[in-house]
Amino acid sequence: MLAKDFDFDRYLRYREEKEGFLKKFLSGDYRGPVLTQRTCSEVFGVSANSKEASLEDWLNVLNFNMQLKGDVGFTYLEPWAGVPVYANAFGSPLFWTEITDVQSKPRYLFADEVENVPMPKAGECQMMQMVLDYIRYFKEQTHGLIPISLTDTQSPNDTASLILDPCELFAVSLEEPEALTDFMTKITQLIGDFSEMQIDAIGEDLYVAPGHMMLSGSGLKGIALSDDNMAVVSPASYEVIGKPYNEMLSRRFGGLALHSCGVISHNIPHLLATEGLGMLDFKITDFEPNDAALLAEKFAGTDIVLKACVYPHESMERLLPLMRSDVKTVFQVFTSGTAEECNRQYDQVAQYVHDHYKYV
16 A cells, blocks of 8 residues: 555544553553454565565555454554664675565674674664665655654574574573673664664654564553574573673663564563563464463563464463463454454454453
8 A cells, every 4th residue: 555545544543542542451441452463474574675565565554454353453664674684784694585575694603703793883784774764764655644663673682693603602602601792782782772773763753662563652662672582592591692681772772572483481580580571472372382371470460561472263262371360461363364354353352351351
């Protein structure tokens, strides 16, 4: 959809409604909101290699979302140009194919090569220029009427594994962690610097936080990090190259929202101890079977929002442990099909969730 064909008046009403509901949930006035969203491949994929195609896809998604039932919703644009934004700044080579978005290869094979790695300047590499171009284009085309978040910010841990061979990174984090301190600190500093550059480009009135795949809106703050390595590294490794650098960004931006693919149960103790953590995004599906009972038990009473992602064709019983009064859970349903089919899927899940909450 082109910006000239997008119904901005309807969108503004939609955003006001969703933000109002989000505030009710965050203040504790509503439990168990259900968020409907088609899978993210529509906007996080090969079309993101073009700012024009990316904006068209984002507007298509927003236009479709306005037809869906749902308690809360995504109401913002994201200048998503690909995953290796910060890796590219450190020299990791990029490559494109006809079937994927931009990919990268690690530049370094051994830890001693990154002990005194040069500090890149924010905004100067190809991918950072792409992100800034997207921000300017999105603002211009939408007349500053749709909020914009930061790009998909890979955590320092994830970014390090896109610059340095991941096997080397994980092994050294356990055997000689001090050899990675300068490297990890520079990555974290660059993430902070370029995030602030993006915020300046977006503008204070249009910027929305925490961003990428997270519930975001007026009054919320912090930074969203994609921290997929959390699911594959040991707690001992995560304690060295994960948690402390996430916390640096949490302090700099006033909070933290974390997403991870995969099963993250083994790192729950570190998550609970992470300074400023306000939201955690994960899946409870057949392919990513996080333990809902364990998550509910450990996060009960913490005020950290758990965003549990499910598919409507899978068993809803696995969600039951999260439906309790002392756990702040949002249930995100990956719908599919036409708007009518998606709304039937919402009704199915929402009925199950809301019926249960009556008895909590």
